[in-house]
Amino acid sequence: MTIRPATPSDYPQLVGVVDEWWGGRDMRPLLPRLFLDHFANTSLIAEADGELVGFLVGFHSAARADEAYIHFVGVHPAHRRGGLARRLYERFFEHAQADGRVRVRCVTSPVNEGSVAFHRRLGFEAELVEDYDGPGADRVAFVKRL
Numbered sequence: 001m002t003i004r005p006a007t008p009s010d011y012p013q014l015v016g017v018v019d020e021w022w023g024g025r026d027m028r029p030l031l032p033r034l035f036l037d038h039f040a041n042t043s044l045i046a047e048a049d050g051e052l053v054g055f056l057v058g059f060h061s062a063a064r065a066d067e068a069y070i071h072f073v074g075v076h077p078a079h080r081r082g083g084l085a086r087r088l089y090e091r092f093f094e095h096a097q098a099d100g101r102v103r104v105r106c107v108t109s110p111v112n113e114g115s116v117a118f119h120r121r122l123g124f125e126a127e128l129v130e131d132y133d134g135p136g137a138d139r140v141a142f143v144k145r146l
């Protein structure tokens with residue numbers, strides 16, 4: 001298993017797996033190419049025998065100089081519960097800290113109970129925010145101090 005920085009050329013692979021890895025939800029609109037074009041250097045790819053088994057898409061906030069943000073994390077269903085997402089987060093935290101970031105934020109949908117449980121296990125505080133993404137679009141907002 002290797003973890004490396006992403007490159008823009010990883011984009012087709014990622015959009016090719018997100019719907020399946022998210023249990024059939026229509027996730028592609030949430031992962032437009034811009035994330036890989038502009039945030040590849042802070043995003044991570046995990047591979048086993050050259051095959052994609054996990055990824056993290058995140059960035060160091062442009063507006064909040066002491067924060068970083070994780071937009072997406074996904075692990076191949078056959079590779080879950082083995083600590084891979086934790087490793088991806090820890091690598092992201094190291095890079096963020098080295099760049100002076102003291103907080104990491106992320107946001108998930110309340111229906112994604114696995115994601116909520118995962119973030120709590122990693123020490124994130126969680127808050128349900130009504131209408132976060134517009135009317136009726138409640139979200140769970142997470143924050144963790146590094």
Ligand SMILES: CC(C)(COP(=O)(O)OP(=O)(O)OC[C@H]1O[C@@H](n2cnc3c(N)ncnc32)[C@H](O)[C@@H]1OP(=O)(O)O)[C@@H](O)C(=O)NCCC(=O)NCCS
Pocket residue numbers: 021022071072073074075076079080081082083084085086087108112113114115117118119121122
């Ligand atoms: C959420 C996800 C990334 C977790 O990946 P993973 O590699 O299985 O997670 P890890 O093995 O690193 O788990 C880290 C901790 O979280 C816990 N955890 C992970 N998934 C969990 C779940 N579904 N329910 C409860 N706890 C969970 C693990 O038990 C582990 O705890 P421990 O270290 O104390 O034993 C993975 O299930 C996934 O890709 N889901 C679909 C995509 C998604 O929803 N992404 C998140 C929103 S962007």
